[in-house]
Amino acid sequence: KDAVMALAFEPRGSRFAIIHAENPxxxxxxxxxxxxxxxxxxxxxxxxxxxxxxxxxxIQVIPELNLVETLxxxxxxxxxxxxx
Numbered sequence: 001k002d003a004v005m006a007l008a009f010e011p012r013g014s015r016f017a018i019i020h021a022e023n024p025x026x027x028x029x030x031x032x033x034x035x036x037x038x039x040x041x042x043x044x045x046x047x048x049x050x051x052x053x054x055x056x057x058x059i060q061v062i063p064e065l066n067l068v069e070t071l072x073x074x075x076x077x078x079x080x081x082x083x084x
């Protein structure tokens with residue numbers, strides 16, 4: 001139900017940030033950072049080959065929207081991402 005005052009996507013990545021507040025003319029706003037890809041670690045046990053019975057760790061990327069952090073009560077009106 002908050003008013004969104006700014007939205008910025010990361011140039012090369014899956015994150016974005018928004019500036020939002022209950023009142024659009026408020027001087028103190030919230031800045032929320034989101035990631036659209038969730039990284040999870042999956043442990044599997046090898047069943048064939050020379051490494052039979054050994055555990056292997058793999059990182060799996062799942063398309064899912066996740067709130068990373070919200071900065072509350074900040075004086076902010078624009079968002080910029082580093083191009084690097």
